[in-house]
Amino acid sequence: MSANPTMPSLDSTFQSNCQRIFDAVQQVITGKPEAITNALTVLLAQGHLLLEDVPGVGKTMLAKSLAKSVNGSVHRIQFTPDLLPSDVTGVSVYSPQTHEFTFHPGPIFANIVIADEINRANAKTQSALLECMEETQVTVDSITHPLEQPFMVVATQNPVDSEGTFALPEAQRDRFMGRISLGYPQREAEISMITGHHHHEPLETLSPVLQLSDLQQMIEQVSSVTVTERLSSYVVDLGRASRNHPHIQLGASPRALIQWVRAAKARAAINGRDHVLPEDVRSVAQMVLNHRLILTRRAVADGVDTQDLIQELLASTPVS
Structure with a gap:
């Protein structure tokens, strides 16, 4: 996370904010600096991230801690075989009082959406994410609804040979800027993790270190x-x-x-x-x-x- 002093640099605020996000997430995910840096890279590049690994190594915790550290709106979708596309995007409901259809936004309407165990849903529901991820909008009943900005999908999935999983279509995989695996932690990090969980849940004590406007400014700096x-x-x-x-x-x-x-x-x-x-x-x-x-x-x-x-x-x- 340290800058090379011999190279032209961005302003110090950018560097400080990067370090603050990194430190905040590291309070929850110990011993995985490369994974945290990769997740931060995708966030600042306005991409989407796929976390693939066996159950129980902290995929969802990484997604949640990243979302909580930047104080944006966060929604979590638990993908299951019976999940419907409308459960993700939202649905128009008819009102007998007004005789009109009113759109009820789904959980995709958030700054950071955690798609948990995405490959447990069928291909039809997975494809509901394609328009959202590529065009940051949702079209329901021929009406287009823009998503919040910044917008990022952090999806977790178990290896494709795990029970009850479906392979993601190539078109959907291509929408994810990056895929990373956490792997099992080092022995010392695992001991620290177990000891820390005796007293409290690290995610519960994590406070936002940035406002959403700060993150948006950092994204604009990256684009330049x-x-x-x-x-x-x-x-x-x-x-x-x-x-x-x-x-x-x-x-x-x-x-x-x-x-x-x-x-x-x-x-x-x-x-x-x-x-x-x-x-x-x-x-x-x-x-x-x-x-x-x-x-x-x-x-x-x-x-x-x-x-x-x-x-x-x-x-x-x-x-x-």
Whole structure:
């Protein structure tokens, strides 16, 4: 989280606010600094985050603590096999008194929406999120309703081989800027976690460290971070290399490359710079690509690892 003093930097308020969010979330999620930094990166880049891991490692806690730290409106949706699209987006209800239909907003109308265990719902309900995530709006009965700003979906899911789960469609996975896994904590962090929960629930004592207006200002600062044509070409070359790799059936889409650049801009800002370097592009590559690349059947059968492929792409693609 520390800035490089030799590089041009953003104002000190931005750096201070980043650190305050990081410290607040770390009170709840101990021993996972990289996961917290990735989540903060996606938040500042106005993306959506997918947390995938086994049950009980803190996926929902990370989402809740991130939401609570910025004092925005937060809604949680528990995805289940019988969840309907209207349970997410809302529904128009007829009023006998006024003889008119009144729209009742669903839980998607919030600054941060926690879609808990998203892959336990059927594909029809999962697809209800597509318009929300891509266009930040909901259309019900041919009427469009804009969502609150800023807007972010933090979805949690269990591994696809877990009981009662459905695979997310490729189109929906592509809407998530990044996917991260928490993994089990280190021994010392786990001891600290267990000891802390003896006395209180850390999330209950977490207070907001920023107002929503502060977060919106930080997002605007991230959008002004400079990306040179050389860096844009580098991202495009990486994306095209993923599409031409013999082990990859489906590579990075143009949408993925756009989100990759936005994530790199946020990472550069977090590192205290007002311009993107190749190291920023590389530092978010795993998060941006690991849920988007579809391997060939032969590669899957041979046990090829997606993370190794991403590292290979980064190593073999020069900055032109």
